[in-house]
Amino acid sequence: MAEAERELVTIRDWMRFCVSCFRGCDVHIGHGTRDPFAEASALVLQTLNLEWSADEEILSARLLPSERAAIAETLRKRVNDRTPLAYLLNLAYFNGLPFYVDERVLVPRSPIAELIQDRFLPWLKDEPQRILDLCTGSGCIAIACAKEFPDAVVDASDLSLDALSVAAINVEHHDLQERVGLLESDVFSKLPGQRYDLIVSNPPYVDAEDMADLPEEFLREPEMGLASGADGLDITKRILAEAADYLTEDGVLVVEVGNSQWALEQTFPDVPFVWVEFERGGKGVFVLTAADCREHQAVFEASI
Structure with missing residues (x-):
């Protein structure tokens, strides 16, 4: 050198x-x-x-x-x-926006950015008034949604207080304190009675086998933001089991599960997951309507 x-x-x-x-x-x-x-x-x-x-x-x-x-x-x-x-x-870009990041949060890289740019069409019928970003991490998805939908109020929740501290830096940097609320919550546990037109989540979804083979760079990230049980679906199953209770009548659920897509399809073979095809790369993001969540809620609940 x-x-x-x-x-x-x-x-x-x-x-x-x-x-x-x-x-x-x-x-x-x-x-x-x-x-x-x-x-x-x-x-x-x-x-x-x-x-x-x-x-x-x-x-x-x-x-x-x-x-x-x-x-x-x-x-x-x-x-x-x-x-x-x-x-x-201490810098990463998501959806063309700059975000402060450090070792307390995952580095933003979700293909959900493309969905935000497309305004979640064709699944969202109307402009969303209330949006929930579950497992918000750095807050990048919540903030990008708030920028794209200027009339919406956004809740951003995470179980990690460290992550919420980073998200707070980004909310302030983007001057969104009045529209993006940060909540400590284990999935939906601290959100009783709330209803959202859009629930979007990039939860932990790495299965045990992939966790054992991660490159060293990914091991620098918080394990809490990556690992999700043997099949990578521990958190996703909980989201599915409760989402119907937190979506509005025509609400939409969007969740990234990455390489755990196959395991999810095997676990719920009768659920009509819509898998998004991205123009700029990425996979493993599904969309479900509130009606689908309600129809299959018993199956989802039985899985956890």
């Missing part, structure tokens, strides 16, 4: 060097992008306080020794410690 600090002088030099280090050290790229060039660009540009959209001509700009040292230190932690870049920068 000392040689790099001496010899690499431009932004472009450091981007290339980062990619070489990622590949040479078998660094896992998977928090928001799978492209080592994109990760290298983020590491260098954001360490320099530059925007993603910086003009390409700036890539030839020469760096000060102090700037090279700062990039080298960030790269050293990313490669040697396997710390996700978002934690090193």
Whole structure:
């Protein structure tokens, strides 16, 4: 690394060097992008306080020794410690919005962002007035929903007080204190009598087998936000069992279960889950109407 600090002088030099280090050290790229060039660009540009959209001509700009040292230190932690870049920068983007993140929350990366941009069409018939984000973590889904639906009130709940502390930072940063409420709740336990037009959740859904094989970068994230029992469905089953009691008549439930999609379909073969097809990648997100939740509630309740 000392040689790099001496010899690499431009932004472009450091981007290339980062990619070489990622590949040479078998660094896992998977928090928001799978492209080592994109990760290298983020590491260098954001360490320099530059925007993603910086003009390409700036890539030839020469760096000060102090700037090279700062990039080298960030790269050293990313490669040697396997710390996700978002934690090193305390910054991640979701739905085009910036969010503060640290080791208390998962790094935002849900394909639900695409659903938010599409305003949950065609499933939402009317503009939602009340939205619930279960297992909110950093608050990114709740805040993105509040931005997309400016007339809606959003509740964001999580069992982790640490996560809610991070979410509070983001709610304040986006000036949404009047519209996004943060609640400590174990799924629906602290929400009695509430009804929502939209319930959306990216809960823990990693099964025991996948937890045992996670790359080191993912082990830096809070286990509480990842692990969900042997089949990855412990939390999802609880959401399904109670969702009908918290949805409005024409409400919609949207839940991400990732690689646990197969297990969910095997567990509830008669439930008409609608699996979203994403244009920009991602899988394992289902949609259920309130009517479907009510029709199958007994089956859901029997599973927990």
